[in-house]
Amino acid sequence: MSARSKARKRALDILFQADVRGDEPAVVLAAEAQRAASEPARQASWLYAREIVDGVIDHRDEIDEQIVTHARDWKLERMPAVDRAVLRIGVWELLFNDEVPSAVAIDEAVELAKEFSTDESGSFVHGVLGRIARTA
Template sequence: MSTADRGRPRSGHGKGGEPRGRHRQRRRAVDLLFESDLKDVPATTLVTERREVFDTDDSVGEMTGYAVAIVDGVTANREQIDAVISARLQNWKFDRLPGVDRAILRLATWELLYASDVDIPVVISEAVALATELSTDESPAFVNGVLDRIATLAPQARAASAGE
């Protein structure tokens, strides 16, 4: 390995063994989850609408694979995800959170509980990165704290969903 290659991910994977492009997929999913919350429509409906209207648009091509899996998973499990988040908030009400923070927490909670192919530290790191990019200065620390509390449930939840 040359010195220029040191520290670079190998074989199509990013940091922590994550496939490249997953950060972009997560960001696309956050956008859809945020819009869904704002419009009070299922995020899966937004995906379907965009595919119908923009079937030749490259940005819609990005709404495949992992972004759609996130949207589908969050939509299917939203009540449970929201309940888990709400139970781990300290001095906050779920409906009073900034919309983008709700979307990030929903995405990350779904990954923590259902996406056993993603390491727990990667989920938290990615969520904090999204909060840094998309939300307030206080959001990364807030998101990290909530997800640290939710992460304690992840091993049992993942085992249960794998057993189904």
Template sequence: MSSDRPAPKKLGARHKARRRAVDLLFEAEARDLDPVDLAAERSELAIADDQVAPVHAYTIEIVRGVAENLDRVDETVASYLQEWTLDRLPAVDRAILRIAVWELFYAPDVPPVVVVDEAVELAKQLSTDDSPGFINGVLGQVVVVAPQVRAAAAAQLQPPSA
């Protein structure tokens, strides 16, 4: 007997890394801690205590990237919030959007469609019923400017030609 329900998504290592990054960014903001320091602390704890889940390298990369580019990421998110401010968003939505915008701008190995899909999936798992649609709408606008931002970032990394 077949069911009309879609099969549950298989969640890979990068999805789990993103989810852990959401947790770390959320906790760091709630406790007013540096997210990079918190991620490093959790990594060390995982090494010392086999009861603590290891922190995936991509989680560290995300947390560091978001922290290093927080002003640009937040300015971008804020520019697409109609009649809202970043501070009014649920903290988990802020963390999800920060990760997604960072990936759209600074992780060229991740296709934009994957970034948006992952962010929406995280919102479904972790936030309110309205959050997936809201996050999809914001990211749908950010995706349009992401190629220019990626190109500008890549150009800054290129050595000047002689």
């Protein structure tokens, strides 16, 4: 597994924890930063995970607006927390990270959804991100 794939999993964990606990993502990110400081072997994945979470924090309103606009009859609060976190990561990569090709951002998000969410989540995430990518 690539360092970026590991980083996406770490970012998913941070965003999911914040959402479920009702904490600000920055608070969970700070706690994870302390933990990461004691794990130099995981430094490569930590740097990109932090970049993702910081990006989601910085662009949260725009990201959530894109998700709601393209989710077709799904309200953000009705989505499983894992799907919300995965979509936020995917939208951030699509719209705000020029280093990641759209197809890679979508594929990685779909894989996270398949691994950590419901049976239907992979196709749901694929559909939402695909629509966003076509309009970006």
